[in-house]
Amino acid sequence: MTFDPETATFLIAGPVRIHPRVLRAMSTPSLNHRGDYFHGLVAEIRQLLPILFGPAGRTVILSGSGTAGLEAMYAGLVPKEGRTLVLTNGNFGERTDEIVRRYSTNVTTLTAPWGQHIPIDAARAELDKGDVHAVCVVHNETSVGLANDLSQLAPAVRKSGALFLVDGISALAGIPVPVSDWGIDAVVAGSQKGLAAPAGLSLVHLSERAMKALHPGTFYLDLASHLKSLDKNDTPWTPAVPLFLALREALLVLQEESLEGRLARTHRLATASRDAVKALGLELFPDPRYASDTVTAVRNPDGLDDAKLRKALEREYNVLVQGGQGALAGKIFRIGHMGIADWPDLLVTFAALERILGKAGRLPRPGAALSAIVAQMP
Numbered sequence: 008m009t010f011d012p013e014t015a016t017f018l019i020a021g022p023v024r025i026h027p028r029v030l031r032a033m034s035t036p037s038l039n040h041r042g043d044y045f046h047g048l049v050a051e052i053r054q055l056l057p058i059l060f061g062p063a064g065r066t067v068i069l070s071g072s073g074t075a076g077l078e079a080m081y082a083g084l085v086p087k088e089g090r091t092l093v094l095t096n097g098n099f100g101e102r103t104d105e106i107v108r109r110y111s112t113n114v115t116t117l118t119a120p121w122g123q124h125i126p127i128d129a130a131r132a133e134l135d136k137g138d139v140h141a142v143c144v145v146h147n148e149t150s151v152g153l154a155n156d157l158s159q160l161a162p163a164v165r166k167s168g169a170l171f172l173v174d175g176i177s178a179l180a181g182i183p184v185p186v187s188d189w190g191i192d193a194v195v196a197g198s199q200k201g202l203a204a205p206a207g208l209s210l211v212h213l214s215e216r217a218m219k220a221l222h223p224g225t226f227y228l229d230l231a232s233h234l235k236s237l238d239k240n241d242t243p244w245t246p247a248v249p250l251f252l253a254l255r256e257a258l259l260v261l262q263e264e265s266l267e268g269r270l271a272r273t274h275r276l277a278t279a280s281r282d283a284v285k286a287l288g289l290e291l292f293p294d295p296r297y298a299s300d301t302v303t304a305v306r307n308p309d310g311l312d313d314a315k316l317r318k319a320l321e322r323e324y325n326v327l328v329q330g331g332q333g334a335l336a337g338k339i340f341r342i343g344h345m346g347i348a349d350w351p352d353l354l355v356t357f358a359a360l361e362r363i364l365g366k367a368g369r370l371p372r373p374g375a376a377l378s379a380i381v382a383q384m385p
C-alpha cells in the first residue's frame with residue numbers, strides 16, 4: 008500500500024475527515040454574498056449554532072483559521088489597562104501568550120510543563136490579588152493531548168470578576184464545554200476539528216458581558232463590526248462563501264447525531280485508543296488523569312523514531328497520524344479521533360501499529376490492541 012490522500016485513514020489532530028455531504032455542499036456556483044440566498048444561509052447557521060454553544064450569547068463567524076478567532080478575541084477583549092493572566096502547558100498555550108502580549112504589556116504567565124495540568128492553585132492565588140481583568144487559557148491543549156479541567160478554575164475566575172477567555176478550538180464538539188455554567192465570556196472554535204468542516208472558519212462565541220467589553224483591536228477581525236453585520240445576516244467583508252455552505256452542512260450532520268451523541272462517541276473512541284496504546288506496550292504523553300478525548304498523544308518507543316513509526320504508517324499502510332510539535336517533534340505521535348472519526352478508523356490504525364511494532368519485535372501481546380478497541384465498540 009502507498010499513501011493516497013483520497014483513501015487514507017485520516018486521524019491527524021485536525022483538520023479531520025470530512026463527510027461527503029459536507030464536501031458536496033461546497034460544490035456550487037459562486038453566490039452573491041450580498042444576496043438573499045447567502046443571508047438565508049447565515050440565518051440558518053445562526054439557528055444551528057446554539058447546538059454548540061448553548062442559547063445565551065452570540066457567535067461571530069470569521070473567515071480565517073482558528074488563530075484568526077483567537078486574535079479577534081484577544082485583540083477585542085484583553086484589557087488595555089489592567090492585568091491579564093495567561094495559563095500555559097503546551098504549544099498553543101505558548102501561542103496564546105504570544106498573541107496576548109501583542110495587545111497588552113501587563114501580562115502574568117503561569118506555566119506548567121508540557122503534558123501537565125495548568126497550575127490551578129497558582130492561578131487562584133493570582134486571582135485572589137484582585138487586579139486580574141482577564142484570564143486566557145487553552146481548554147484542550149492539542150499539542151500534548153491534554154484537556155485542562157476548567158471546572159477547577161471557573162469559580163475563581165467568576166469570583167474575581169475577570170473576563171474568562173478560552174481557546175476551545177479542539178474542545179468544542181469533542182469534549183463538554185458548558186459555556187454558561189463556567190461563566191466563559193468568549194470561546195473560539197475552529198471549523199476543522201470537532202465540527203468536521205474544512206479548515207478556514209473560526210467561530211467566536213461571546214457572552215453579553217463580553218459584547219459590552221469589546222474595544223477596537225484589529226480592523227479586519229473587529230468583533231463589533233462583525234456583530235453589527237450579523238444583525239442583518241451579513242458579514243462586513245467578503246466571506247469564504249463555500250466554507251459557510253460547508254459549515255451549514257456540518258452543523259446539520261452534528262444536529263442529526265446530537266451534540267451529546269458526538270461527545271459520547273468521541274469519549275468512547277478516546278477510551279478505546281488509550282486502552283489500545285497500553286495494550287501495545289506504549290505510554291501516553293500527558294498526565295493520564297487529564298488525557299484528552301479528542302487527541303491521544305503517545306510517546307515514541309525507544310529506538311522507533313518518527314521515520315520508523317509515523318512515516319511507516321503513512322507509506323506502508325496509508326494511515327495518517329500526527330507528529331509532535333516544537334520540542335516534542337519526533338518524540339511523540341498524536342492520534343486525532345474527533346469529528347466524524349469512527350471505529351473503522353481506529354481498527355485500521357491500530358492494526359497497522361500492531362504490524363509495525365510486531366515486525367520490529369516490539370509487540371508484547373499480539374492482537375491485544377485490537378481486542379481493546381473491540382471491547383469498547385457499541
Ligand code: PLP
Pocket residue numbers: 020021072073074075099145147148149150174175176177197
Ligand atoms: N489552538 C488550538 C488548541 C489548536 O488545536 C489549534 C490548531 O490545531 C490552534 C489553536 C490554531 O488553529 P489554526 O491552525 O486553525 O489557526
